[in-house]
Amino acid sequence: MADITLQDALKSINAGVSENNTSDATLGNEYVELYDPTTGEAVDKQPMSRLASMMVDEMMNEDNSEQIAQAVLNWKQDKYQVFNHGTADTTFALTANCKHVWGVVSSLTLTLATPTPTTINGVTVPVVNEYYFQFDSGSTATTLNLPSTVKWNGDQIPQIAANTRYQINIEDNIATVALISLS
Numbered sequence: 001m002a003d004i005t006l007q008d009a010l011k012s013i014n015a016g017v018s019e020n021n022t023s024d025a026t027l028g029n030e031y032v033e034l035y036d037p038t039t040g041e042a043v044d045k046q047p048m049s050r051l052a053s054m055m056v057d058e059m060m061n062e063d064n065s066e067q068i069a070q071a072v073l074n075w076k077q078d079k080y081q082v083f084n085h086g087t088a089d090t091t092f093a094l095t096a097n098c099k100h101v102w103g104v105v106s107s108l109t110l111t112l113a114t115p116t117p118t119t120i121n122g123v124t125v126p127v128v129n130e131y132y133f134q135f136d137s138g139s140t141a142t143t144l145n146l147p148s149t150v151k152w153n154g155d156q157i158p159q160i161a162a163n164t165r166y167q168i169n170i171e172d173n174i175a176t177v178a179l180i181s182l183s
Contacts, residue, residue, distance in 0.1 A: 096129035104138040109145040131170040
């Protein structure tokens with residue numbers, strides 16, 4: 001195999017002339033076939049694991065390791081941040097990758113805020129955007145309003161019951177619910 005740089009590999013992939021998930025007994029099940037951008041001829045094959053390793057090595061070089069560390073720290077802080085609303089903010093735009101907690105509320109009208117993409121050295125890094133919230137339904141069942149684009153796991157819209165704590169996770173507009181009785 002030829003010795004390639006990460007930039008060469010990414011140029012080939014970004015040019016749309018690579019093939020993924022192609023089987024090769026010596027390279028494993030997934031490899032990228034690299035092409036010469038001027039001739040269009042295949043010049044090399046690299047296993048996906050090698051390209052991933054090259055990307056990590058490149059990202060962790062001295063020039064940008066501080067930026068990578070800061071981006072990871074920012075992501076972790078956002079991911080695990082909890083917002084306690086008490087009984088206020090009952091009409092609210094949920095932020096992605098955070099947990100929002102309400103106490104006993106009679107109604108809750110929520111929308112999904114547009115997530116902020118994660119960017120490292122000018123490259124947008126894909127992330128899963130989850131909207132996670134919790135509320136308590138008191139002696140009278142809470143009225144929950146979500147965007148019509150949100151669908152429930154198994155097409156089963158939950159009936160909100162009184163004296164129950166709900167935890168709801170929305171990912172790709174699919175909501176799942178966990179609940180426990182408070183009585």
